[in-house]
Amino acid sequence: MKDFPSMFGFSVSHTTRQPRHLERNGVHYHFTERSWMESAIQEGKFLESADVHGNLYGTSIAAVESVANDGKRCILDIDVQGARAVKKSALDAAFIFIAPPSLEQLEGRLRGRGTENEEQIQKRLKNAKAELECGRDSSIFNHYLINDDLDECYSELKRLLGLDLVDANEVQGANSNQAWLDSIHGHSAALVGGNVFVIGGDIDPNVEPALIIIDTNCIVGGAPGQTTRLRLVLHKHRSELPNGNHFVKTSKENGHL
Ligand SMILES: Nc1ncnc2c1ncn2[C@@H]1O[C@H](COP(=O)(O)OP(=O)(O)OP(=O)(O)O)[C@@H](O)[C@H]1O
């Protein structure tokens, strides 16, 4: 997420476990009371929840929506029970099981972290054994990664997601369109072939009007402030259009016009 901040956001889970040193409420987890969380689950506010290592963990619908509303793909760090539940949901997701190189190395890492007592370490190791068996279940997981060397594991993850082909600087640069979009004041709009064409504006009288194409085919939601997956194609000058100055619908490519 640090490398691709405009593409991915983290779903901040709720948990009843105590915060570790340096863990911040609302950033790493929403640390919460069990009674509050149980009620919220009953009220249908959670996409999934599970008892993991003796504490309650869960992904709230609001946590996922908050990432989706920013137009980003949501990353969930959840256990196997959670993965099973999400698999049954309507979410279009990729499931990646990340395994330690061995149980011995996991034990060494957990001890090295120094945040669990002996009983909790034993519980985590016992659960890890069971989880490792599920990790190879291809009816849940699309990919299985071994987290030996962290950098190598990350490179492999990027390869699986096709991110090795993405130029992170270019993705960052795409955000600069936002500033440009915000600066357009006067505009007119037309609906052509199921797409909204917005012609702006008075940025600079010496410059040709800008053109924005809004791909309406992929819009989700509709409640005020809740519309997501809007795709915009921005043309600063009409002459940049593939068909000169004509408003002709072109074939779809990568979800864009
Ligand atoms: N590639 C790695 N090399 C060294 N240490 C690592 C590596 N990956 C993770 N760790 C460390 O191992 C410890 C356990 O990490 P892990 O993410 O598996 O914990 P967890 O989420 O508590 O485990 P679980 O998902 O099994 O409940 C952490 O201290 C983490 O920083």
Ligand SMILES: Nc1nc2c(ncn2[C@@H]2O[C@H](COP(=O)(O)O)[C@@H](O)[C@H]2O)c(=O)[nH]1
């Ligand atoms: N089912 C869910 N599992 C979750 C969620 N958030 C985290 N987790 C998993 O819990 C364990 C332990 O995490 P830790 O932070 O206490 O070490 C780990 O496997 C996480 O993946 C959740 O929302 N739902």
